[in-house]
Amino acid sequence: MEEPSDNRQKKVVAVVGGGLVGALNACFFAKRGLDVEVFESREDIRQAKVVKGRSINLALSHRGRQALKHVGMEEKIVSQGIPMHARMIHSLNGKQSPIPYGKKSQYILSVDRANLNKQLLTGKSTVVILQSTETWSINIERFYTVNGTKEHIQADLIVGCDGAFSAIRKQFLRRSRFNYSQTYIPHGYMELTMPPINGEFAMKPNYLHIWPRNTFMMIALPNLDKTFTCTLFMPFDEFEKITTGDQVIEFFQKCFPDSIPLIGADALREDYFRLPAQAMVSVKCSPYHIGDKCVLMGDAAHAVVPFYGQGMNAVSTGFGLGGKGY
Numbered sequence: 328m329e330e331p332s333d334n335r336q337k338k339v340v341a342v343v344g345g346g347l348v349g350a351l352n353a354c355f356f357a358k359r360g361l362d363v364e365v366f367e368s369r370e371d372i373r374q375a376k377v378v379k380g381r382s383i384n385l386a387l388s389h390r391g392r393q394a395l396k397h398v399g400m401e402e403k404i405v406s407q408g409i410p411m412h413a414r415m416i417h418s419l420n421g422k423q424s425p426i427p428y429g430k431k432s433q434y435i436l437s438v439d440r441a442n443l444n445k446q447l448l449t450g451k452s453t454v455v456i457l458q459s460t461e462t463w464s465i466n467i468e469r470f471y472t473v474n475g476t477k478e479h480i481q482a483d484l485i486v487g488c489d490g491a492f493s494a495i496r497k498q499f500l501r502r503s504r505f506n507y508s509q510t511y512i513p514h515g516y517m518e519l520t521m522p523p524i525n526g527e528f529a530m531k532p533n534y535l536h537i538w539p540r541n542t543f544m545m546i547a548l549p550n551l552d553k554t555f556t557c558t559l560f561m562p563f564d565e566f567e568k569i570t571t572g573d574q575v576i577e578f579f580q581k582c583f584p585d586s587i588p589l590i591g592a593d594a595l596r597e598d599y600f601r602l603p604a605q606a607m608v609s610v611k612c613s614p615y616h617i618g619d620k621c622v623l624m625g626d627a628a629h630a631v632v633p634f635y636g637q638g639m640n641a642v643s644t645g646f647g648l649g650g651k652g653y
């Protein structure tokens with residue numbers, strides 16, 4: 328592979344994937360005075376009206392805030408987040424009991440994923456949005472092809488932030504002594520919306536609401552538009568047992584009766600079938616880098632599931648913003 332001629336002043340970093348980790352990384356590299364180019368294969372989130380992808384909101388903890396602080400984004404994001412001072416446990420009989428996250432002044436934040444991603448991308452980096460019709464592949468040997476045409480990446484470093492199914496990581500797989508494992512947990516997740524009631528939050532807003540139920544659970548995080556996004560985590564077997572609207576109501580009556588009037592029985596009947604339950608994968612690999620040429624970060628390097636047998640603790644500890652890559 329011939330190297331691109333190098334008469335540039337600044338080091339150039341190519342970040343593959345403009346999700347949370349890629350976008351934040353781009354801010355860090357730009358802050359260090361490097362030229363950054365972000366390659367993103369989804370449509371431009373900064374212009375999109377409807378943003379597809381996983382989880383509508385996220386719990387942002389102290390650790391994630393520290394990362395944002397370093398790139399001067401903490402205040403901006405925090406001001407658009409909703410503090411959650413405690414978990415609010417919903418028992419079967421409808422009783423609600425708070426369990427604080429820490430001292431009185433401590434809290435985690437519910438933030439809008441799409442907005443956070445947008446704000447992080449609106450930094451100093453150049454974002455190359457690939458067209459959905461283009462077949463794109465990127466090679467760690469520093470070239471990429473779009474529609475079969477080969478172009479050199481004028482980059483000193485390639486940073487693979489392309490998520491749990493990373494294309495960059497695929498190229499590590501062929502290398503000797505690269506360990507890799509991927510495991511799907513038996514649980515899936517489904518998001519349901521709890522609308523405002525008379526223009527107000529249907530439940531107390533400054534809590535991460537949790538309905539713990541043995542092998543499954545539901546959580547709800549508040550949004551700025553006064554809705555809650557409820558996420559039901561449950562084994563796929565259980566999801567698949569429910570095939571009619573009546574069965575949905577029956578199931579909620581058995582497990583989350585207090586949520587039915589809040590979500591609305593009619594909405595529940597429909598929303599449950601809007602999208603199939605989504606899978607959750609855990610990915611581990613080692614090493615994370617190839618010399619000083621290429622490094623994997625975020626879910627590409629280590630994807631963890633938000634809920635893994637530890638029940639509410641996994642979520643309630645607020646594992647930070649992409650809490651591992653950085």
Ligand SMILES: Cc1cc2nc3c(=O)[nH]c(=O)nc-3n(C[C@H](O)[C@H](O)[C@H](O)COP(=O)(O)OP(=O)(O)OC[C@H]3O[C@@H](n4cnc5c(N)ncnc54)[C@H](O)[C@@H]3O)c2cc1C
Pocket residue numbers: 343344345346347348349366367368369381382384385386387488489490491492493494495516558607624625626627633645646647648649650
């Ligand atoms: C249900 C659920 C709830 C969660 N809740 C929380 C939470 O409350 N708090 C928290 O901190 N974390 C949470 N997480 C985890 C969090 O979502 C991830 O850790 C985080 O999104 C990882 O960011 P990332 O940038 O590495 O990957 P992603 O967010 O997956 O971004 C990858 C980006 O790369 C792009 N891409 C993919 N392939 C290519 C390619 N070949 N070329 C170019 N671009 C490409 C994608 O379009 C995407 O924009 C949750 C996860 C799930 C599933």
Ligand SMILES: *[C@@H]1O[C@H](CO)[C@@H](O)[C@H](O)[C@H]1NC(C)=O
Pocket residue numbers: 458460461462473474
């Ligand atoms: C790749 O092909 C698609 C579909 O034919 C086209 O829309 C796109 O502009 C092409 N991209 C480049 C960079 O040639």
Ligand SMILES: *[C@@H]1O[C@H](CO)[C@@H](O)[C@H](O)[C@H]1NC(C)=O
Pocket residue numbers: 504505506613614
């Ligand atoms: C790969 O896994 C084996 C077995 O656990 C371990 O001995 C080895 O050090 C690992 N290699 C790397 C590069 O992590």
